[in-house]
Amino acid sequence: MKTQTRNTLLLVLCALIWGLAFVAQSAGAALAPFAFLACRSWLAVAFLWPLSHVFDAVRRRKGGPAAPAAGGRLLLAGGVVCGTLLFAASAAQQIGITLNPSTAKASFITAMYVVLVPVAGLLFGRKNPAQIWACVVLSVAGLYLLCMQGGFGGVEASDGVLLLCAALFTFQIIAVDHFSPRLDGVRLSLVQFLVVAVESTAASLLTETVALADITANALPVLYCGLLSSGVGYTLQILGQRDLDPAIASLAMCLESVFGALGGWLLLSQSLSLRELAGCALIFAAVVGAQLPLGRLLRRPAGSGRE
Numbered sequence: 001m002k003t004q005t006r007n008t009l010l011l012v013l014c015a016l017i018w019g020l021a022f023v024a025q026s027a028g029a030a031l032a033p034f035a036f037l038a039c040r041s042w043l044a045v046a047f048l049w050p051l052s053h054v055f056d057a058v059r060r061r062k063g064g065p066a067a068p069a070a071g072g073r074l075l076l077a078g079g080v081v082c083g084t085l086l087f088a089a090s091a092a093q094q095i096g097i098t099l100n101p102s103t104a105k106a107s108f109i110t111a112m113y114v115v116l117v118p119v120a121g122l123l124f125g126r127k128n129p130a131q132i133w134a135c136v137v138l139s140v141a142g143l144y145l146l147c148m149q150g151g152f153g154g155v156e157a158s159d160g161v162l163l164l165c166a167a168l169f170t171f172q173i174i175a176v177d178h179f180s181p182r183l184d185g186v187r188l189s190l191v192q193f194l195v196v197a198v199e200s201t202a203a204s205l206l207t208e209t210v211a212l213a214d215i216t217a218n219a220l221p222v223l224y225c226g227l228l229s230s231g232v233g234y235t236l237q238i239l240g241q242r243d244l245d246p247a248i249a250s251l252a253m254c255l256e257s258v259f260g261a262l263g264g265w266l267l268l269s270q271s272l273s274l275r276e277l278a279g280c281a282l283i284f285a286a287v288v289g290a291q292l293p294l295g296r297l298l299r300r301p302a303g304s305g306r307e
Contacts, residue, residue, distance in 0.1 A: 003243055005291060010240035011252035012287070014233045019259025021229035031218040033094035034204035036225075037087070039215060041197035043226025048190040048235065055186055078179035078188050083195025085175055086234070089168035091200065092161050099158035107257045108147035109162040114139050116170040117250040124174070128247045135286040136247070139254055142282030145275050146261055173246055173253075180242045189235040248290045258283050 031039075097106050115136055118128050179188060204210060215222065241249045258280045265272045272280075 004248070007240045007242065007244040008248065008252050008287070008291060010236050011244075011249055012255055014236035014240060015253050015255035016259045017228050017233040017236070018253070018256035019261075020263045021225050021233070021256075031214050031222070032204065032208040032210050033091055033098055034200050034208055035210040035215070036094055036218070036222065037090050038197060038200040038204050039222045040226035040230050041193050041200055043223065044193040044230035044234070045190065045197055047227050047231035048186060048193060051231075052184075052186045052190055055184075074179070075183055075187060075191055078175075078183055079191025079195050082172060082175045082179060082188065083192040084199065085168055085172035086192060087196040087199045089165050089172055090196070091203070092165035092168060096158045096162035096165060099161065106158075106162055107260055108143050109159060110166050110169070111143050111147075111254045111257050112140075112163065112166040113170045113173060114143075114250045114254040116167060117173055118247040120170050120174060121246060126246070128245070131292075132245070132247050132251075132290060135251055135290045138289065139251055139283050139286035142279040142284075142286065143254065143257055144279070145282065146257055146279030170250075173241070173250060176238055176241050177244075177246045177249070180238045185239040185242065186235055189231075189238050192234070192238075193230060251287050251290050255283060255287060 093106070093110055096109075118126075118132060118136060121128065176188075237249075237253070240252070261272060261276060261280065
């Protein structure tokens with residue numbers, strides 16, 4: 001139980017970083033999508049490369065090996081799979097925001113991985129208890145109240161792109177769940193972003209025309225998304241998902257919508273209605289509810305409690 005709580009808190013911190021990144025990513029929408037993704041990914045590589053050596057030095061000082069024993073092939077496979085899925089999902093998200101810069105709608109549709117992750121888990125034989133499904137429903141209701149003040153409106157081209165983004169993030173979460181217990185988290189994050197950087201750079205060179213002035217004009221959002229959202233946030237995702245049910249992980253990570261709204265309220269003096277506050281409360285309740293050991297309490301035999 002302590003491991004689950006600790007890992008969930010790591011993912012809550014990850015969601016905080018990602019939530020604030022929605023504003024930065026919208027500000028960076030003036031930069032071509034693949035170029036934006038390439039810049040932030042190379043920054044993440046530059047951040048994670050020395051960080052991995054720092055962790056090696058700390059482990060050596062404690063008398064352990066420089067890095068956990070894991071085959072280079074497994075690390076390469078994990079990095080390629082997780083990185084390619086992250087590249088596709090991030091590109092779809094950035095393209096969707098570029099087509100329709102409504103961060104509220106974008107955050108709602110993207111966060112639908114909270115539903116897709118447990119559904120996809122069924123395909124891999126992972127069954128979740130009724131408690132988790134109830135928390136999923138609660139979180140979706142909270143996301144709707146928080147993000148969709150005016151309803152969905154008409155169906156737009158960006159909606160399909162963002163829904164594809166949610167599906168791709170779903171498989172990225174499942175891939176991280178598969179590889180993270182067997183690999184060093186920082187190294188997996190490093191290889192993942194090296195793959196994203198190479199793929200997005202190639203896509204940008206083939207499909208976009210980008211000037212250096214375009215990059216420098218968007219330096220602040222690129223720096224935030226590269227160092228914090230990518231370098232720190234996604235590394236926390238890998239570390240937090242280790243030994244944690246992907247459905248619970250997705251519930252914690254969907255708090256990014258809540259932190260995005262609260263960040264706008266605290267930092268940008270944006271207003272929050274009672275409807276939006278209710279949505280925040282429902283999502284927080286869903287995350288907390290997923291941590292409660294209700295299954296064990298219900299299975300406890302009669303007379304085993306305190307008198």
